[in-house]
Amino acid sequence: MVYLSLVNARSENFEFDLVILGGGASGLLVIDQLLDDxxxxxxxxxxxxxxxxxTDDRTWCYWEAGEGRFDQLLTCEWKKALFKNEVEDKYFDLSPYTYKMLRSSAFYKRVYxxxxxxxxxxxxxxEVMSVMDTSGGVEVQLSDRVIAAKKCLSSVRDLRFLKNIKKYPLLxxxxxxxxxxxxxxxxxxxxxxxMDFSVDQKGNTRFMYVLPVSKTEALVEYTLFSADLLEESEYEAEIMKYLDKAGITEYRIVEKEKGNIPMTAYPFHHKNSKNLMYxxxxxxxxxxxxxxxxYxxxxxxKALKEFLKSSSDMRKFTNRTRFDLYDRIFLNVLFARNGLGQHLFSRMFIEGNPITMLKFLNNNTAIAEEFDIMAAMPTWLFLKNIIKPTS
Ligand SMILES: Cc1cc2nc3c(=O)[nH]c(=O)nc-3n(C[C@H](O)[C@H](O)[C@H](O)COP(=O)(O)OP(=O)(O)OC[C@H]3O[C@@H](n4cnc5c(N)ncnc54)[C@H](O)[C@@H]3O)c2cc1C
Structure with missing residues (x-):
């Protein structure tokens, strides 16, 4: 279905002030902001x-303090959480956070x-075939035409190159x-x-993630943070095993979802150019x-909306922080010692304060809080992995 009508297009050099490639989460979040202003x-x-x-091709969950922009669209929200490993269950109150579940169909409906x-x-x-910064603007190649615009934001990704970058290991x-x-x-x-780490780790970081939307319905997800994907049947066998162990033997599978999300500290902003931002x-x-x-x-x-008002050089929207460095070190450790995930996350959530951890993972902690978190980690391992991953 094509909504495009070029009757409004400008008769200057550029058809558009801004072209956004990909109308999924990020493209729509940006548009939702721009439409407000x-x-x-x-x-x-x-x-x-x-x-x-x-469709509900995604179930987005995030934790947020107080009211949020999409609260009216949420399928579910929780104020209590469980972190679990093979020896301990830690229940905790999420306050000041709420853990929120937003299903994509509601989000798409709102923004479209x-x-x-x-x-x-x-x-x-x-379908976008390619995009090029022509230094005066951008050209987007489609199968049947080229679109010219002043600026481009692209969420269309081809991340195969990440596999070959040794400096930034890819989980x-x-x-x-x-x-x-x-x-x-x-x-x-x-x-x-x-996170329920009571599942067999098999040398990786493996856990179960359970989102109950009622007493009789839940999303049960078998999740890994590791380098290599499994056969679909392996994830499913683990879900069956988990349900069986919990005494849940009779159930109906209403829907399935699967995904793989890259975990890398690669500095993506290096790929931006004057008129093109990923x-x-x-x-x-x-x-x-x-x-x-x-989240x-x-x-x-939101930050991008403000940036677009005042800057014409997309390379300036970098915003790197110390949290990028923490992520990089943590990923190096997890890449080198993938079986340690259970131990590290247990230190964070069972021995440490889980609310401070959630704050940290949202990049919101103060330096003093970060020192406390670091003190709870195996220092030698993290120091060893500050610069480059060990093998
Ligand atoms: C199943 C699943 C569940 C997830 N759950 C969570 C979660 O709970 N919490 C969380 O924080 N993150 C979650 N994520 C990670 C992340 O939030 C999502 O992947 C999110 O959708 C990423 O947003 P994006 O805009 O980068 O990509 P997308 O949302 O995938 O948007 C990219 C868009 O580009 C379009 N596109 C692709 N190629 C082309 C092309 N050549 N031409 C034109 N259009 C194209 C696609 O159709 C898509 O609509 C999940 C990911 C998946 C896959």
């Missing part, structure tokens, strides 16, 4: 997306709905999840299981040490 009401913006986005009502943003359903957060329904109530719908996972908006992206992308989208 009268500054952009005169901008001619084009979103190019290869397919219509209407806003776009339809706007006059400045148009949608073109087409993946990879998972298969089942939405299941059971007859009799077994789940505590008030408590989310963030956003979302393609732009390094994924938190390298966890794979969480959505970070919300913040980046």
């Amino acid at each position: 009268p500054f952009f009401s005169t901008w001619n913006i084009l979103l190019i997306e290869k397919e219509e986005k209407v 709905g806003r776009i339809r009502e706007s006059s400045g943003v148009q949608v073109l359903y087409s 993946q957060q990879h998972f298969v999840g089942w939405f299941i329904e059971v007859r009799s109530p077994v789940f505590d719908e008030k408590c989310v299981t963030l 956003i979302g996972t393609a732009g390094g908006w994924t938190k390298a040490s966890t794979g969480y992206t959505f 970070n992308a919300m913040r980046k989208a």
Whole structure:
């Protein structure tokens, strides 16, 4: 379905002030911000997306303090959490955070709905073949035409190059999840299981993630932070084993989801040029040490809106912080000693203060809090991995 009508296109050199490639999470988060601000009401913006986005192809979860931008769209939220390993269960109150679940269909409906009502943003359903910064602007190559624009934000990614960059080891957060329904109530719908490391680690960082949306329904996800993906049947066998161990033998699989999210400290902003910026996972908006992206992308989208008002050089939106360095060291450790994940996360969440950890993982802690976290880690291992990964 094509919404594009070029009748409004400007008869200057550029058809558009801004072209956004990819109408998934980050592209839409940026547009949702721009639509709020009268500054952009005169901008001619084009979103190019290869397919219509209407399904629950993603279940985004994130923790946030207080009210959030998408609270009205949430499927579920939790104020209590469980972290678990083979010897201990740690339940904790999430306050001041709430753990939130946003399913993608609700999010797509909201933002594509806003776009339809706007006059400045148009949608073109087409596959992007390539994009080039021509130094005066950008050219986006589609199968049947070239689009010229002043600026481009691209969430279209081809991250195969990351495999060959030894300096920044690549792990993946990879998972298969089942939405299941059971007859009799077994789940505590008030408590989310963030990480259950009681599963066999097999030399990796493997855990179960359980999101109960009612007493009889939950998303049960088998997740790894490791270099190599598994066969789909392996994830599924582990989910079955886990449910069986929990005494859940009769259930209906309502839906399945799977994914793999790159975990890397690669400085993605190096790929930006004057008129072209990568956003979302393609732009390094994924938190390298966890794979969480959505909360970070919300913040980046907001900052990007302000940036676009005052700067014309996309390379200036870098915003690197000390948290990038922490992520890099942590990833080096996890890459070199993948079986240690259970131990490290247990130190953080069981021995340490889980709320400070969540604050840290949202890049919000103060330096004094970070010293406490570091003190709880095996210092020699982290020092050894500060500069480069060990093998
Ligand atoms: C199943 C799943 C669950 C996840 N759950 C969480 C979570 O709970 N919390 C969290 O923080 N993160 C989560 N993530 C990670 C991250 O938030 C998502 O991957 C998020 O969608 C990334 O946003 P993005 O804009 O970079 O990519 P996307 O949302 O994938 O958007 C990219 C868009 O570009 C389009 N596109 C691709 N190629 C082309 C092309 N050539 N031409 C035109 N369009 C193109 C795609 O169709 C897509 O719509 C999850 C990821 C997956 C896969």
